[in-house]
Amino acid sequence: MGADQTGVELDPALETAAAPLIDTLVADGVAGKLAAQDATLWGADAESEASIRLAWTTLHRTSRPLIGEIEALRTDLRSEGVDRVVLAGMGGSSLAPEVITATEGVALTVLDTTDPAQVADALAGDLDRTVLVVSSKSGTTVETDSHRRVFAAAFEEEGIDPAQRIVVVTDPGSPLAELDQCRKVFLADPNVGGRYSALTAFGLVPAGLAGADVARLLDQAALVADAVAADTADNPALRLAAAFGAAHADGAEKLVLADTGSGITGFGDWAEQLIAESTGKEGTGLLPVVVDGTDAPGFADAAGDATPVAIGPSSGGARIATQGPLGAQFLLWESAVAVAGRLLGINPFDQPDVEAAKKAARSLLDDPEALNATATPSAVSGAVEVYASAGTSAEGSLTDILREFTATVPADGYLAVQAYLDRLDDASASLLRSELAKRTGVQTTFGWGPRFLHSTGQYHKGGHQNGVFLQITGASEEDLAVPDRPYTLGTLQLAQALGDGQVLADRGRPVLRLHLTDRAAGLAEVMRAVQEISR
Known part of the structure; x- marks a missing residue:
């Protein structure tokens, strides 16, 4: 499998255990229904929530207009000498931009903390060169609101107009959408939940302003879109979901994630939220355990309650391996986790606790x-x-x-x-x-x-x-x-x-x-x- 190819490899025993689930998913037309945003896939109790949470399946197309807007703003900021990007965001508002920029090797200061010293370190940077991206779906996230207030005061103290240095990413109708003290508001698609928002404005705006090639991310996702929408046994998303489901049914309720040379930096931290928050409810779920490598405790020596997963080529005793560029991996894992929710009998789009x-x-x-x-x-x-x-x-x-x-x-x-x-x-x-x-x-x-x-x-x-x-x-x-x-x-x-x-x-x-x-x-x-x- 080439570096640009996206696929899922399973060990022989897990391949055998997953096969009946794959057959059922194909027979039920699950992949095609997911691509068509069919909200009935997770049962009647989940239908209301699912009906407003499935727009992520087409983001490789619908997020295209953002590319020009992001580049225009970045050009304007750079012409003013503003080239340091600080992101204030939590969860889905920070994890995707962090992995995107780390993978591309561009600088982004991420504030997803309430630790005074870490916030003070971010403030100690050159404010003359700084733009703050305030990112929150609800517009009321307490950590993000606190960061905005702290930075606005610091800008004013330095004689800088906060309205020229604050960029907002939020959902339509949120309090942040009406914020006067900002340079630009990017409205994200409200029909995408936070942990599925990597390819929305929440992922693309801060990463793009920092210098990441967000158009390439969308291209990478587009290349795998047909494969994850196909009702065939070689659909990588169905294979990954079925492997999760089969392992869980056999008592492996944990997924131990290790990078094995994927070329992606920090993917496990992003996948951690997607998996845990989507599946961990009603007393069941898959617990992601992110480790430093295949030689880390809990990976190669994983017991029956855990499945070792390689992000990259299979090695170190991995039972599952996924490969592909970052944009494709985003769509692959989102699709697989959503389908795994169906197999576990839960709603993958709420977070009741x-x-x-x-x-x-x-x-x-x-x-x-x-x-x-x-x-x-x-x-x-x-x-x-x-x-x-x-x-x-x-x-x-x-x-x-x-x-x-x-x-x-x-x-x-x-x-x-x-x-x-x-x-x-x-x-x-x-x-x-x-x-x-x-x-x-x-x-x-x-x-x-x-x-x-x-x-x-x-x-x-x-x-x-x-x-x-x-x-x-x-x-x-x-x-x-x-x-x-x-x-x-x-x-x-x-x-x-x-x-x-x-x-x-x-x-x-x-x-x-x-x-x-x-x-x-x-x-x-x-x-x-x-x-x-x-x-």
Whole structure:
């Protein structure tokens, strides 16, 4: 298979198990119906939502007019010396632009965080050269609204008119669509959900302004469009969906994703949201576990509860491999995950459990006393404060506490590490995933908070209820006020962590929060404690 060819390879056993499902999907005309945007594919309960969420199937054609608009704005900005693009967006509004620009090697500063230090780093860039893309479907995303307010104030302080440096991407009718303080509003197709929006304005505008060739992306998707719409047994989307369905039916409820030389940078992070938020509901679903390579713990040694998936050529014991250029992979995976929803018997277009954590965070922001009432740790170990939920004693050393906590992972369960930190300056936190997976022998995910709340957060509450959650929060040396709001970014970040933890604990899931009073020292101490856990 050539580098520009798009296809799916399955190992012989999975090929055999998937074959009956492929035959059924072909006999039912699922691919053709999906391409025709048939909202009945997922049953009567899902029909209303599906009827307004299927326009992504034709974006390789319908997004073409955006190309000229993006290039015209980019040319105007460059003529004014504005060549630094900062994107304020969460979930589907940031993950696709990030993988597009990283793959093409063009610079894009992504703000999908409430960490004060990470936002301050973005502010410290050359504002004279900066345009801020504010991207939100609803127009009310609290993180994105906070970023807009912070940057608008910073522009004004530097004598720069914010109305000339803010570009909006949103759905028609949202509050952002009527924003006066912006240079241009790009209205996205409202009939596309956030995690399926890679080839809408949400993916193309920030990436195109940063210098990515977005026309080529659409061309790549167009090349595979006929194949994924064909009701044939070699349809790559049907093959991938059937492989997911067959593996899940055999107990493999997790997909371990590793890049094997695809030429795409960060695809797993984008696919993570698509898979988890689309399938993780009603007590079922597929949990994506993104790892650094085929030699990472949990990939080649994956047990029966997980399926190793190669993004690129098959290697390292992968049972599934997908190949093709980025635009084609977007459409392939979107189609496959939508069809997998049919096989799992769920609606792939809603996210019924996402709002719970947002509501809990808002309640804490509205009640500062409740937020401060959480300030008594269960134990203290150096620069680490331990906050344990019911079921964890918080006794002994930090290693003892972590050993006891990770032992609560049930058979075929998973451990989720959630770091509410600066993903640039505190990047070493991500190493905890592989260390914990190696020491505990269980599938382990890692997410930066609150970014993951717009991604795997749905699965955590709605998917298989066998997760155990390790939160890591950290003290901020300097906080940032949010203009015209009664909270700072640091307060918002803590409220999001505590709110999500509260929702998980209320659903009977074990939660352990480690708060780093000194981030560098605390992370080093946590890593040492993890490395002392014996498998």
